[in-house]
Amino acid sequence: MAPAVTVRRASPDERARLSSLQKLLSHPSSDLLDSWPTVGTVLVSVDSDDAPVGYLLAIGDHLAELAVAPGFRREGRGTDLIDAYHAQRPDSQLTLFVYPENAVARACYESLGFEVDGRVADAFAGEEGIRMIRQPK
Template sequence: MTVRLARPDDRNALSSLHRRLSHPSPELFDAWPAVGTLLVSVDSADHPVGYLLGVGDHLAELVVAPDARREGRATALVEAYHARHSDASLTLLVHPENDGARACYDALGFRHDERVADAFDGEDAIRLVYDG
């Protein structure tokens, strides 16, 4: 499984994945590559089937296409990002009712830190931390 830095010609595939997020960060996504690091997990044809967008130690977006899930892609993306930022714990916010994402992050080894009020357009979030 290959994880690499995103390239400008990945934009259409990444936009399609971005639309799958329940709480996307469109301003941050649109600001890439000027802001943040965007890693992609690609299939055998080098087509992005998942991505992780992070800024410093914060993971802003993580998404994997439904037909590419349960292949270890989210794990590979988080581990690759953490390798680039190994001097810090990684954080992310997840909606309390997003059971699928919460189960994924639990399986990846994230720990619950605190509840964050009004993180998603007036809705609370749970802050998770990954120490690697």
């Protein structure tokens, strides 16, 4: 049985930990994390010591980044982060981009109710991405 997962808002003093988690991403955008307190929302999934082991960075209805530390994957943390953010915006259509070659991520997002909306030529700073949408709850 997986441990209970706690999701809460990140605090600015956790920036260093979030930065280390962001390095797990194949194409991180440090500019987003640097500007999060003023332009976006960051939710964290925490361990039993209340330390972030995963995060979701969203700007409005767009989920810009999602990362979970390797030792904490497959515990439902990504799902809980997305569900917690969608619960804050129940009337919103959430969007995200995924790399076309990342079939595992796409399948995960589809299992969470996201549908492929189409390809976007410049989704990742000049690289193509697939736009996915999750309808309001």
